[in-house]
Amino acid sequence: MFRPIIAATLLLGAATCTARDGDLDLRFGSDGKRTIAFDLSTSRLDTAIATFVDSAGRYTVVGYADYGYVGFVRLLPDGEIDATFGGGYVTRPLPANATPTVAATDFAGRIVVGGYAMNPLDHDPFVCRYAADGTPDTQVGPTGCRIVPVDYAVDGDDRVNAITIGESGYIYLAGSAQRTDPGDYDFFVMRLRETDAAPDTGFGGGDGIQTVPFDLDGNHAGGDDDGATTLLLAGTWLYVGGYAYTNVFSNHDFAIAKMNSGSGALDATFCPNATTCTGSEAYQGKRTLTFTQTATRFDEQVRGLKFDRNGYLMMAGTAADNTGADLILARLQTDGAFPAQAFGNEGNHVRGTLLEDLTVGGLAVDFDTNRILVSGSTASAPDSADPDRLLWVGRFLADGTADLSFATVGVNPSWIKAVAFEHHDDAQPTDNTGGALLIDRGRIVLTGSRLWQRDAGSGLNDYDFAVARFEGDAIFIDGLDGY
DSSP: OHHHHHHHHHHHTTOOSSOOTTSBOTTSTTTSEEEEOOOOSTTOBEEEEEEEEOTTSOEEEEEEESTTEEEEEEEOTTSOBOTTTGGGEEEEEOSTTOEEEEEEEOTTSOEEEEEEEESSSSEEEEEEEEOTTSOBOTTTOTTSEEEOOOOSSTTOBOEEEEEEEOTTOOEEEEEEEEOSSTTOEEEEEEEEOTTTOOBOTTSTTTTSEEEEOOOOOTTOTTOOBOEEEEEEEETTEEEEEEEEEETTTTEEEEEEEEEETTTOOBOTTSSOSTTTSTTOSOOSSEEEEOSOOSSSOOEEEEEEEEEOTTSOEEEEEEEEETTEEEEEEEEEOTTSOOOSSOBSSSSBEEEEOOSSEEEEEEEEEETTTTEEEEEEEEESOTTSSSOOEEEEEEEEOTTSOBOTTSEEETTEEESEEEEOOOOSSTTSOOBEEEEEEEEETTEEEEEEEEEEEEETTTTEEEEEEEEEEEOOOHHHHTTTTOO
C-alpha cells in the first residue's frame, strides 16, 4: 500500500490548508528545503552526513566536500546561510584518500567526524575533531585528524560505519574489521580518549579495540562477513547493531551485541540462551534475528537503535533481496527477548514496503507519546540512469501501527512524507541520497544530498548538500521556543 503514497507525494507535493507534523516547514528556505554547493573542483561531489543544531537554533551541516575535504556550513533558523561562520562555508583537509561516513557532537559542542582512509595501502579508521566554528583541534593532530590503525590483516579493509560520544567525551567508533581470511569480517568497536582521540588502552584487548565475531556459518572455516552499522550508548552499556552472515539461506541477519562501555566486555546476561532469545543463532552478549526465513529475502541489517520510554530497545533496518527492500521495525527487552505484547503488522515487528530500493538513515523515539520516527531514502529504479530516489520520513504509533495523522499527501493524511529536491532541468535524473534524522525541539530535519546535474559526456555527477525541515510540534512552530 505504500507505493501509491510515494507516487502521490511526487505528483501532489504538500498542498494543504492545515499543516501536520510531517509537512514541510515553509519558514525554512521558503519551501522547507535548502541546498548547499561547495563545488571545490570539477568533481563537485558534495555529500552531507549530518546536521546539528545549537542553542540559538542555527544548523551546522557537515559532510564530504569533494576529494580530501570535509565541509561545514551553518544555516540560520530560517535556512539562510550564516555569513558570520567563516564567510558561510568552511572546509578542512582530511587524511589522504579519506571517506568521511559519520559525524557527532560532544559535550563541549565540538564536531567529531569519522570514516576510513588509505594508510597507506589498506583502509583504516580515522577521526577528526573541530571546534564549533570548524577550527581543527590540534590535540588530535596538526589538521585535527588522526588515523587509528586496526591492521588485524595485512592491507586489511577496516571501515567505520557508526559513531557515538559519551558524556565525558570518550569517542566510540564502530564498523567492520577484516581478519586474516579475505572473507572474514567482524564487528569492531574502538574507544578513543577525550583528550587527544588516541585509543583508550583500557578498552578491548589493550589496543582500545573490541572485536565481536559472530561466525555463524560453519561452512566458512575462516569466518564470516559481519559488520556493525549503528551504536547506542546507554549509561554503562553500549549496544552495537549490524549484520551477521548465516548459513540459513546464505543470508545476513539482524545482529546485536551488548558490551560494557568502559571495558568492551560482552554482557552475558543479554540473550543468555535459546529459551530467552527465540530464533537467535548467537548468545551470551550477542543476538541475531531474522524476519523472513525464505531463500529470497537474504539481506537483513540493523541501521538504527534507540530506547523507547518503556525501556524496550527499538531497532530499525532493512530486509532486502535482488528485487527490493522492506523497512523493518522491531523491539527487544533488555535481556534480548521479544516483549510479550504484539508489535507491528507481523506479530513482533513492522514490515513496510515503499519503493524497490530502501535505506534507513535515522531513527528517533518521542518519549512524550512513544511514537517512532524513521527516515532514509527510497528509489523505484536504483540501477537505472534515473533512479527516482527520494528522501523520506515516517511515523509509527507505540504499537507499531502507521500514524496516519503524521503528514499530508495532496489532501489526504499519511504516515510518510517523501521529499525530492530540485535539479538543474527536467532532463536530469531524480537522485536524493542519505536521510539522516535530527529532532530540533520537535521539528524534524532530514539531511542528505541531491543530484543537481549529470554530465553524461564526462561521467561527472554534481551533488550538493540537501536539508529539509518539517513542521513538527505546533508549540515550536508558533515561535514559543525562543527563536
